[in-house]
Amino acid sequence: MDGQAFTSQKFAARLAQVTSEIYDLAYAQVDSSLSIVRVSPNISAVLDNADRVVAGVPLTDALNEFIGSEKMLYSILKNEQPSFKLERINRAQPDGSLRYLTFHVLPLDPDQSDAGLLVIFEDVTRFGFFEQNLLQKRNELSLVRGALAHANAELDKRVEQRTAELVKAKQQIELQLFRLQALRENDHAILGTTDLHVALRTIAQQAKIQLRVDLISILLFNSPLLILETIVAIGTQTVALHTTQIRLGETLIGRAALERRMLVFPDLTANVAALPQADKWAQIENLQVCYSVPLIAKGNIVGVLFLGNRLELQPDQEWLDFLETIAGQAAMAIDSIKVFEDLQRSNYELALAYNRTIEGWSHALDLRDKETKDHTSRVTETTIMLARMAGMTEAEIMHVKRGALLHDIGKMGIPDVILLKDDYLTSEEWDIMHKHPIYAYEMLFPIEYLRPALDIPYCHHERWDGTGYPRGLKGEEIPLAARLFAVVDVWDALCSDRPYRKGWSAEKVLDYIRSQSGTHFDPQVVELFLNAVTEVINNFED
């Protein structure tokens, strides 16, 4: 058979058969009413429901995939659209596997409208699986990437949050540290001074820095007058606050004291007109915000801590806590320093009472001993003068004074018959007489505040060379106060008139004292005495 005998129709049929086999294609002819006219013989190889795809059945009944696409099908039938394709339709097979199909819809005759449709069914399962595999991997990768990005973003967010928390915590710690340092400085100020003004100024300064306010004032409560008086004010622009008399219960400050609670005035500028006359100073100071904190110590109002700011304040709890702590310190400072002042005053009064008592005893002794007029006061003053020259402290000198005033208190234990005897004393009587330093020791030692003053009453008859009494102390074993007093006592005795002799001249006494240097007296004390002799003589003559 030659090629001419093979008709075009046969060629087309053969071509369709071969193409179908090679490419897994099947086809159907559809008429203008969208009903199937004929299908290719191999339709069952491509479509699993080929039994329903038969001549006479509407296309949409045979193939649900076309439901909803009728409009498109008609437009192809009318040659208004060149073609229509539904790609990769998933069809589950009875064995559970998937088959991917593509439906091509074309006009049967592109040159004639309503000639019918050619529907080609293509099994693209091989490509479908390949594509599914790729898509699966791409999507899984995207999901993992998305999850990773989400996790990273979450991590970044947490790191950012944590960093912010750490920065905030650091700032808070620094702030707390600064505030602790401020409180410590306040403690030092309170402990290191007895000057209330100094302590409160330190507290006010620290409060102003740490609380970042424009004005700080501390007022003391004058309880007899029931008024509050400014003792410290920092950051004021005028003298208004200093000159305002603040009565308890009146003004922003007085109310806090009376009500014994912190009062906050968050916006004074909004209520300027309503401010009472007594509070006009706050307006003069241009204050917008005020805090009045009562200072309470041991249950008593001792003052008010007042804070003012010329701009809005937004305090947090820590700020308020610090304010309360500062107020507590200020109250403690006022209370403790006042207690100290009271104690100091009592001490002064007690010391004064002691001294007057001692002076009284001393005078009584002079009267009994028939001592020369003002002997005790003279030797006391001269001994004090020498003690200062010798470099003794004022506290030591106080004991020197008491010791000098009571130097012969031991004579209280000597019977009058011996002490007041006009004649020479016998050896036994001298023995008794020499006991008066021991009596002094026994009398004064039990009195605690006079114990440090014992050096002179107990040791003023000791001699530098060790021949004195009562213990025969030698050299620097003898307390300095007693060594000083010994020279002064001899000087005053020799210069004074006695019933049995006239007082010696100053020159003679000085010669005598020089002669006793190193035997009776400490040579350095003698030198000191001679250096001060002009004043000593003046003292004696006075």
Next chain:
Amino acid sequence: MTTIQKKICLLGDFGVGKTSLVHRFVEGRFDDKYLSTVGVKISRKVLKRSYGEMNLLVWDLAGGSGFESASNTYMQGGAGALIICDLTRYETLTACENYARQIRILNPGVQLVFLGNKVDMTKERVVSVSDMLAALSVFGERTFFLTSAKTGERVEDAFNHLAEKIEKGV
């Protein structure tokens, strides 16, 4: 007995759970394994209605990625669509707007119902109710469903709601 036949599409990014929702709705089952859909899978579900039956042809379309558009040919003739986002992936909510816009252009009368799926994954959830409301307000919608294909939570409700909307044409 009246039977009507309607095509509905499930639209949303890949992995939001479209196929799982169809499995849950049509077959009442759930499979944890993720299998990407290539092309389209058409399922049928008959809903009992007061007037008879609604033969619902459910087109489960391959999910896009981000702003990739789905094939227009699949969407043609759709009477309704479920626009689905994954509550654990915020970007899938953003993509919903594109899918909704795309199907509205092809089928101006299409009825839309929005779903936030995987509501059972509470710890991983990043899309809030207000996010959902903001997204669907663009389309004049105020109703959405928080569903779980895994537990079946509100899946049936969502499909039924879409069916009702199609019937009412609102």
